[in-house]
Amino acid sequence: MISEDIGKKAKIIDNIIESFLPKEEGPAKTVMEAMNYSIHAGGKRLRPMLMMETFLMFAGEDPEKVLYPFMAAIEMIHTYSLCHDDLPAMDNDEYRRGQKSTHAMFGEAMGILAGDALLNYAFETALSAFDTTTDANRMRRIAYALSVLAKKAGIYGMVGGQVVDIKAEEKSADEVTMDTIKFIHENKTAAMIESSLMIGAILAGADDADIKTLERIGSDVGLAFQIQDDILDVTGDEKALGKPVGSDEANGKTTYVSLVGLEKAKEDVAALSSNALSELACLEGSVNEHGIFLKDLIASLTYRDR
Amino acid sequence: MISEDIGKKAKIIDNIIESFLPKEEGPAKTVMEAMNYSIHAGGKRLRPMLMMETFLMFAGEDPEKVLYPFMAAIEMIHTYSLCHDDLPAMDNDEYRRGQKSTHAMFGEAMGILAGDALLNYAFETALSAFDTTTDANRMRRIAYALSVLAKKAGIYGMVGGQVVDIKAEEKSADEVTMDTIKFIHENKTAAMIESSLMIGAILAGADDADIKTLERIGSDVGLAFQIQDDILDVTGDEKALGKPVGSDEANGKTTYVSLVGLEKAKEDVAALSSNALSELACLEGSVNEHGIFLKDLIASLTYRDR
Numbered sequence: 001m002i003s004e005d006i007g008k009k010a011k012i013i014d015n016i017i018e019s020f021l022p023k024e025e026g027p028a029k030t031v032m033e034a035m036n037y038s039i040h041a042g043g044k045r046l047r048p049m050l051m052m053e054t055f056l057m058f059a060g061e062d063p064e065k066v067l068y069p070f071m072a073a074i075e076m077i078h079t080y081s082l083c084h085d086d087l088p089a090m091d092n093d094e095y096r097r098g099q100k101s102t103h104a105m106f107g108e109a110m111g112i113l114a115g116d117a118l119l120n121y122a123f124e125t126a127l128s129a130f131d132t133t134t135d136a137n138r139m140r141r142i143a144y145a146l147s148v149l150a151k152k153a154g155i156y157g158m159v160g161g162q163v164v165d166i167k168a169e170e171k172s173a174d175e176v177t178m179d180t181i182k183f184i185h186e187n188k189t190a191a192m193i194e195s196s197l198m199i200g201a202i203l204a205g206a207d208d209a210d211i212k213t214l215e216r217i218g219s220d221v222g223l224a225f226q227i228q229d230d231i232l233d234v235t236g237d238e239k240a241l242g243k244p245v246g247s248d249e250a251n252g253k254t255t256y257v258s259l260v261g262l263e264k265a266k267e268d269v270a271a272l273s274s275n276a277l278s279e280l281a282c283l284e285g286s287v288n289e290h291g292i293f294l295k296d297l298i299a300s301l302t303y304r305d306r
Numbered sequence: 307m308i309s310e311d312i313g314k315k316a317k318i319i320d321n322i323i324e325s326f327l328p329k330e331e332g333p334a335k336t337v338m339e340a341m342n343y344s345i346h347a348g349g350k351r352l353r354p355m356l357m358m359e360t361f362l363m364f365a366g367e368d369p370e371k372v373l374y375p376f377m378a379a380i381e382m383i384h385t386y387s388l389c390h391d392d393l394p395a396m397d398n399d400e401y402r403r404g405q406k407s408t409h410a411m412f413g414e415a416m417g418i419l420a421g422d423a424l425l426n427y428a429f430e431t432a433l434s435a436f437d438t439t440t441d442a443n444r445m446r447r448i449a450y451a452l453s454v455l456a457k458k459a460g461i462y463g464m465v466g467g468q469v470v471d472i473k474a475e476e477k478s479a480d481e482v483t484m485d486t487i488k489f490i491h492e493n494k495t496a497a498m499i500e501s502s503l504m505i506g507a508i509l510a511g512a513d514d515a516d517i518k519t520l521e522r523i524g525s526d527v528g529l530a531f532q533i534q535d536d537i538l539d540v541t542g543d544e545k546a547l548g549k550p551v552g553s554d555e556a557n558g559k560t561t562y563v564s565l566v567g568l569e570k571a572k573e574d575v576a577a578l579s580s581n582a583l584s585e586l587a588c589l590e591g592s593v594n595e596h597g598i599f600l601k602d603l604i605a606s607l608t609y610r611d612r
Binding site for chain 1: 328332333334336337338341386390393394395396413414415416417418419421422423425426427429430433434436440441442445446448449452453456457459460461465466467468469470472473486489493
């Protein structure tokens with residue numbers, strides 16, 4: 001039921017993102033092809049989906065003009081991070097979701113440049129939201145949303161998390177503490193979930209208290225999502241997941257599960273998820289169609305088996 | 307005389323940039339160190355200097371609040387591009403300006419991440435200009451300046467130029483045409499000179515016709531600057547330049563000079579430079595202290611011997 005709704009919405013979001021992608025033309029065409037290739041490689045479009053539903057939960061009104069550029073932008077930032085994570089000097093992955101990764105397809109230089117281009121184009125795209133209004137209040141919202149987008153993607157968010165992840169991989173397993181694992185999950189993953197929810201609310205005109213609440217919800221959801229990832233690497237079904245399990249243990253990797261054990265990890269996911277859902281229930285709009293979808297989406301993310 | 311003025315202004319600009327750099331702290335400290343290392347590696351601070359002087363030529367007033375974040379941002383973007391250009395998969399340079407390049411100092415993964423972090427932080431920094439005002443007109447100027455910053459740095463500017471440069475290096479010399487060389491220079495170099503001049507004017511409240519004129523001036527100056535680079539690789543003095551000459555010919559590289567010859571290249575630099583200077587002379591403010599400095603600065607860039 002929820003997975004059907006998610007699938008339908010993902011298709012709508014794909015069309016929205018598509019409308020913001022660069023045309024593949026001119027002397028620098030290759031990099032546009034590489035950008036679009038990596039965006040088309042798919043994914044669940046989770047971040048723009050969270051953003052859109054949060055916006056609609058608060059606003060009800062047609063989001064097209066101001067929200068759509070931000071939905072495309074956050075997916076571009078997410079995609080650039082995957083592009084660069086896959087590079088030989090980082091995780092060195094030749095494949096992602098069964099397709100060749102960007103650098104494997106276009107060469108290493110173009111893998112770097114496509115990532116750079118996507119990050120830059122994300123800001124170009126989000127900035128186009130200013131073209132939709134001359135109203136000072138609406139401009140202030142767009143400026144606020146842009147600053148959240150930038151902050152959560154950078155050294156105080158996603159990039160910071162990736163840096164600590166890379167450093168942790170260079171350490172021996174027993175040097176990696178729970179603080180480090182939490183820092184990585186909270187920054188590498190949760191920061192962009194936070195910004196998705198926050199930007200939806202900001203653009204819809206939500207008040208500061210609600211935006212703060214959504215930041216906490218995003219943090220809990222992001223952390224729960226990543227702990228569930230660690231759990232599924234132990235208990236998951238290879239067929240359902242579509243990837244091998246047990247790789248963390250085989251690689252001697254310190255994870256949330258290896259530090260606290262499987263039972264405690266499951267308890268923590270349940271606690272984080274329940275926390276997020278009760279905070280969400282206090283928000284205005286949480287009982288409308290979009291609030292209910294958001295609740296189901298969050299539950300499905302933290303209780304997923306794949 | 308002009309070089310003394312440039313030196314003084316560069317020191318002032320260094321202090322401005324410094325005030326926007328991230329503190330080196332927290333679990334992701336390494337990437338902040340790498341970012342600051344690459345900014346501190348120096349350079350002429352040409353882009354923020356052009357931006358500041360253009361602003362002052364038009365506005366006369368204290369630029370601190372709205373302009374400074376953009377001056378820091380454009381230098382961060384310039385520095386990220388050098389960080390990534392030096393990577394093994396790109397130009398593979400271990401040294402830049404006599405110092406170890408960022409990836410040589412901090413490792414390849416951190417070289418990639420420091421570049422990503424600088425690009426992202428550039429937007430974080432420039433976006434902080436919105437904190438200086440609640441006036442709708444000033445917000446519109448900031449939004450316009452941000453969109454110019456993003457566009458000229460991305461696939462329709464600097465990144466586009468870098469992509470074509472990388473592709474040209476894979477080709478044999480006789481496949482590289484004048485159109486390609488011009489595209490590279492106009493995008494990889496001139497686009498960021500254009501945005502420096504344009505942003506200074508936009509933030510000072512210059513009108514659209516003047517902003518367009520400055521875009522053309524930036525294009526001429528950027529192209530002349532790069533042709534002069536090619537010329538100096540043939541005629542330059544190794545001591546004055548501080549780098550070996552003749553490397554283009556030794557590497558069989560197609561350059562502006564190899565395509566049209568030394569004399570024609572010199573004529574074109576003179577024509578571009580004179581074009582830029584006469585366009586500048588028509589702008590309001592071009593006879594004030596900052597307009598005169600700008601004129602001298604542009605002349606010194608295109609007629610330089612190092």
